[in-house]
Amino acid sequence: MSDRVAIAVGLLLLGGAPLGAQDSLAVLRRMEARLDSLTADARDSSSAAAAARITDTVSAGAIRVATTARFVPVLTIAVARAWDTVLVEFGAVVQAIDTLPVIAFGSGESPVPGPSAVPELARSFARTATAAIWQRQDAALVRWASTFAPTGGVSASALAELARQMAATPARPNGACLDGDPGACALALGLGVGLDTLSEWYAPDAWPGLADRYSRGVTGADATARDRCAAGDSTACRTFLLPDRLTPPAGIFGRHYLLELALDLGGPGAIGRLCTVGSGSIEARLEAASRVPIGTLLAAWSDSVRAAMPGTPAPPPAVAMLSVAWCVLLLGLALGVRQWR
Amino acid sequence: MFLALLRLQWREGRLALAVLGAAGIALPLLSLRGATGAAGPWEAWELLRASAAWSAWYPLLALAAALALSAGAWAADHRSRHVYALTLPVARWRYLLLRYSAGAILLLAVGAVLWLGGTLATVPVAIPPLLHAYPGGLAFRFCLAAFSAYTILFALHGLTPRAARLLVAALLLLVLVAALADLLALGVRPLDLTVDALLGPFSPLAVFHGPWMLIDV
Numbered sequence: 001m002s003d004r005v006a007i008a009v010g011l012l013l014l015g016g017a018p019l020g021a022q023d024s025l026a027v028l029r030r031m032e033a034r035l036d037s038l039t040a041d042a043r044d045s046s047s048a049a050a051a052a053r054i055t056d057t058v059s060a061g062a063i064r065v066a067t068t069a070r071f072v073p074v075l076t077i078a079v080a081r082a083w084d085t086v087l088v089e090f091g092a093v094v095q096a097i098d099t100l101p102v103i104a105f106g107s108g109e110s111p112v113p114g115p116s117a118v119p120e121l122a123r124s125f126a127r128t129a130t131a132a133i134w135q136r137q138d139a140a141l142v143r144w145a146s147t148f149a150p151t152g153g154v155s156a157s158a159l160a161e162l163a164r165q166m167a168a169t170p171a172r173p174n175g176a177c178l179d180g181d182p183g184a185c186a187l188a189l190g191l192g193v194g195l196d197t198l199s200e201w202y203a204p205d206a207w208p209g210l211a212d213r214y215s216r217g218v219t220g221a222d223a224t225a226r227d228r229c230a231a232g233d234s235t236a237c238r239t240f241l242l243p244d245r246l247t248p249p250a251g252i253f254g255r256h257y258l259l260e261l262a263l264d265l266g267g268p269g270a271i272g273r274l275c276t277v278g279s280g281s282i283e284a285r286l287e288a289a290s291r292v293p294i295g296t297l298l299a300a301w302s303d304s305v306r307a308a309m310p311g312t313p314a315p316p317p318a319v320a321m322l323s324v325a326w327c328v329l330l331l332g333l334a335l336g337v338r339q340w341r
Numbered sequence: 342m343f344l345a346l347l348r349l350q351w352r353e354g355r356l357a358l359a360v361l362g363a364a365g366i367a368l369p370l371l372s373l374r375g376a377t378g379a380a381g382p383w384e385a386w387e388l389l390r391a392s393a394a395w396s397a398w399y400p401l402l403a404l405a406a407a408l409a410l411s412a413g414a415w416a417a418d419h420r421s422r423h424v425y426a427l428t429l430p431v432a433r434w435r436y437l438l439l440r441y442s443a444g445a446i447l448l449l450a451v452g453a454v455l456w457l458g459g460t461l462a463t464v465p466v467a468i469p470p471l472l473h474a475y476p477g478g479l480a481f482r483f484c485l486a487a488f489s490a491y492t493i494l495f496a497l498h499g500l501t502p503r504a505a506r507l508l509v510a511a512l513l514l515l516v517l518v519a520a521l522a523d524l525l526a527l528g529v530r531p532l533d534l535t536v537d538a539l540l541g542p543f544s545p546l547a548v549f550h551g552p553w554m555l556i557d558v
Contacts, residue, residue, distance in 0.1 A: 167471035167472060168385040168386045168471075178471060310558055311473075313481075313555075314475070327488055330496045331492055335437050337501060
């Protein structure tokens with residue numbers, strides 16, 4: 001019996017090896033097929049995702065927006081409106097521009113905005129386009145105003161911050177400017193500054209603080225000069241505090257607000273006029289944009305900033321009266337109840 | 342009778358008042374600690390920065406004072422189920438007015454302490470030319486804000502159970518409507534609208550909006 005069993009086991013083992021090999025091969029083939037299927041799925045889904053991401057370009061004028069098909073209807077209206085806004089603002093300046101950098105909008109998952117979102121989208125595209133067009137303008141203008149995109153208005157709290165910043169900055173022209181002297185405001189804004197910008201803007205005792213506050217990374221000789229200036233070495237300050245390293249006394253925001261004011265006064269086409277006064281001074285450009293003399297523009301700027309100075313934290317009489325009136329009303333209501341709890 | 346109620350309310354809330362008073366003195370002093378105003382041309386930056394950094398604490402103090410004093414104005418009566426008040430030969434409205442006035446006087450005291458703290462903090466500081474110290478203005482805003490919050494809370498504490506239930510129901514309804522509006526993407530945000538209305542320029546809490554800087558331009 002045992003011999004027969006041994007022979008049977010032997011035969012099984014002999015036949016078992018090819019059987020096992022056949023199974024492994026089948027498993028391998030199944031796995032390969034599965035892998036192929038998974039790869040194909042992944043390819044399909046990634047191409048579907050890609051298709052859901054960027055498939056269409058909506059354009060109007062020089063504005064191009066890369067987006068998915070779902071967003072096209074709403075973006076078509078928004079981009080057209082944005083271009084109309086840019087045309088009104090810049091006028092002939094943008095006619096020469098073929099294309100602006102492509103704006104990517106909307107991912108596969110994000111919901112499609114409704115028609116109520118069109119005005120905000122149009123404003124956003126117009127701002128992006130304006131910023132891109134701005135960067136193509138005259139180098140002196142771009143250097144003076146840095147990155148600028150008109151926002152159509154400046155809040156009272158932003159102006160109050162500007163007034164605080166000017167009051168806290170120990171720059172020579174700031175005090176007179178906040179007292180209402182347009183000439184000092186021009187200097188604070190960097191208009192008509194002479195060759196020695198550092199001395200015109202800041203007294204020597206403020207120089208170490210300026211160097212200390214310079215936040216961009218500097219290395220080597222510059223770093224040494226900055227450290228020596230911060231320690232009180234005026235010669236090092238002259239070396240380190242070059243005009244492009246100086247914070248304007250009214251800050252970049254002060255300049256942006258002057259531009260906003262000029263565009264607001266100038267109405268349609270103001271940016272176009274600002275940009276097309278070829279190689280003109282900043283003052284000439286601002287006059288062209290606003291259609292008022294620079295003195296008037298500066299006076300308006302100064303008046304607005306002074307009006308926005310926060311002053312005492314005591315609430316204005318109207319707010320105080322309203323508050324008292326509410327107190328009287330609510331107390332009256334509370335006293336009028338006849339029932340105890 | 343007013344003095345008796347004032348004494349009663351003082352006893353009821355003296356611990357809270359002591360804490361509020363200490364905060365009223367400490368906040369301005371802490372906000373300007375180490376400042377002399379004569380440390381150089383950039384000292385104005387530091388003064389404004391410190392003033393701004395600590396400015397959020399003043400409305401919170403006003404709210405805390407209003408909470409403590411409005412609760413103190415009603416606590417004894419709620420505890421005794423108004424038996425003491427009902428035994429007095431005065432009308433309800435007169436009794437409540439006395440209670441309210443006693444709380445308001447204690448609130449004024451906290452405001453006065455804040456003014457004192459602000460004055461003590463700013464007197465030794467040489468304020469730079471374009472800046473000003475406003476201990477009085479800050480204390481005035483504090484008093485008005487605290488009064489507004491105190492009046493609202495005082496009125497809420499005095500609500501009848503039915504009115505309180507109605508108020509809670511209205512709040513729940515508002516939350517429900519807000520959730521529905523969000524689910525249905527109606528584009529309307531009732532909760533935001535309510536908060537805007539509560540803190541808007543014509544609301545009783547409008548006075549909380551605005552600068553709370555001890556030193557400003």
